[in-house]
Amino acid sequence: MNDTALARHLAATAGSLLLTLQHSGLFSAKALGKAGDRVANAFLMEALAAQRPDDAVLCEEEKDNAARLSASRVWIIDPLDGTREYGEARSDWAVHVALAVDGAPATGAVALPALGLTLTSEPGHIIPPAGARPRMLVSRTRPAAEALAVAQALGAELVPMGSAGAKAMAVLRGEADIYLHSGGQYEWDNCAPAAVALAAGLHASRIDGTALTYNNADPYLPDLLICRKEDAGRILALL
CATH class of the missing domain: 3.30.540.10 (Fructose-1,6-Bisphosphatase, subunit A, domain 1)
Structure with missing residues (x-):
């Protein structure tokens, strides 16, 4: 296997x-x-x-x-x-x-x-087309200030959701367009979601645009952006 x-x-x-x-x-x-x-x-x-x-x-x-x-x-x-x-x-x-x-x-x-x-992360996943208004996933209980600010600038609809994995997969499934998180995570929170998102052709990075790297001595990895590639430049510029 x-x-x-x-x-x-x-x-x-x-x-x-x-x-x-x-x-x-x-x-x-x-x-x-x-x-x-x-x-x-x-x-x-x-x-x-x-x-x-x-x-x-x-x-x-x-x-x-x-x-x-x-x-x-x-x-x-x-x-x-x-x-x-x-x-x-x-x-x-x-x-x-x-x-x-x-x-x-x-x-x-x-x-x-x-x-x-x-x-x-098997190849071949097709991302459904985007809607007229962007949809941004945020935490059910503690939406990050950066995400709220970007959502306002983009005129995005906020979509509260729980698990980081559920939020990232909602972008793959066409239920949302942007998952922006800056409220603190660890490597286990986003490694699998990032691997799946990248394999599907989405953008996945830190919120400063740098690559996500894993197996660090300190596994704290506090921020994450997953979105359609065509939207990444504008979102990163707002951040």
Whole structure:
């Protein structure tokens, strides 16, 4: 199984496990989120150890191992992106599985289990055409000031949504045109979404226009822009 197929299989299977847990009716919303993090993380770590034992892993739910810094191939995992949304039984949560090779987001998969979808960095994805008015994705609970300012300058409609993966995939699916975030993220929040977006021909970068790089000593990666390539120059100029 190649890396992209493995990423898809891992993300989709973790998503299926999370749905089973969610539908069990055994947990309160807060407890469900914590249980989901643990269950999805345990599966992904065991599966990666079995399938890619020589690769390093950076995962939100695992203690960081500095040995990854000397590795060329590093899997960057968020077992449950959008824990709050998952606990509330919303649809805007995701599973992120990505592989960074020499710091670049080489392959990735983002599962949207509640929608029955898994999007990957396989080539051939067609982005639906843009509408007359741009639509910008922002956080449900804490929309960034920069995003609000750019949205006002562009006359964009704001689309609140939960998980970073759900927001990024909404651009691929034609539900929105711009995902601009400056409120703080980590590598596991955006590596898989960036890999999928770049493979689909979208623009993905830091908000100063520099490339997204991964497997850094400090995994804090606070800002992100995903949009149609033809819109990137104007948005970056506004920032």
